[in-house]
Amino acid sequence: MVREIVVYPDKRLKLISKEVELFDGALHDLLDDMFETMVQSNGVGLAAIQIGVDQRVLIINEPNEDDLQLKENTLEMINPVIIEKSGSTKYQEGCLSVPGYYEDVDRYKAVKVEYRDRDGNTHTIEDDGFLAIAMQHEMDHLDGKVFVEKLSFTKRKRFEKEWKKRQKAS
Template sequence: MAILPIYTAPDPLLKTISTPVTEVTDETRLLIDNMFETMYDAPGIGLAAIQVGIQKRLLVVDVIGRQQDEPAQPIAMINPEITWVSDHDATYEEGCLSLPEHYADVVRPAEIEVKYLDPDGNPQKMKAEGLLATCIQHEMDHLDGILFVDHISALKRNMILRKLLKLKKMAS
């Protein structure tokens, strides 16, 4: 397994729409393994393939492992689709491995149902609530070129993006 480089905003790749995975292969499973290793190393609770430069509809999440003294609960989702959202919303302070050290409150549906393929290519369906629902929606946004800052005011978003651009220029 390998730790992959994580793309950070304002890299234009993060604003692209990912394409569906047409076939689940050993290469797909290796990418999933590498994404989990990268996410845990960062450390984070979710990672979309586009964040590591792969324009495929694939994401990994684990809101338990590394956050608490509980065993990891890794979930890999290939071609995820939200099939239902609750009428009530929840607000979480979100961060992102592609926007390091920046956080903002984001309002999203509190519960969702999502269908996806697992790493063996089998169809799955899951109901999620709380932090897991937020994390899945956040990572699915990445697949459509949406960052969590796209859900906040333009003023806050522009401040965050300007800071990240300044850091990139200083690093190069």
């Protein structure tokens, strides 16, 4: 089921998500709904809080060479924790909760993340490319942070001004 995406500055985006303790049918339904919602919205990642569920759950699905997002290629991460990080990089990011706005964000170049899958099994994943950026971006959501909060003071002020103007226009 496609769910409504929570849009900035909705206060729910500031919530710190709770650890998942039950790896049950309700979690599986949430993950399935998140996938449908993300694909419908042309996103590559989605945190549960972005559909109003404050649980430490996120998904990432980079389109393949045919520009398709196959469900079986979805990285489902429950209770993810960065256990190693190194380097730094800048990457232009956007967000389904801040539609139509893109800006360069400073991130770690490489991360190693430990997480659980939908069945509760523990996994570790390492990356120093787009996936590393996407994992950091989505994990920020779990801690109540949206990427625009990482912008410099000047860029943040410009964003707030543009965003308010756009909200009034719609």
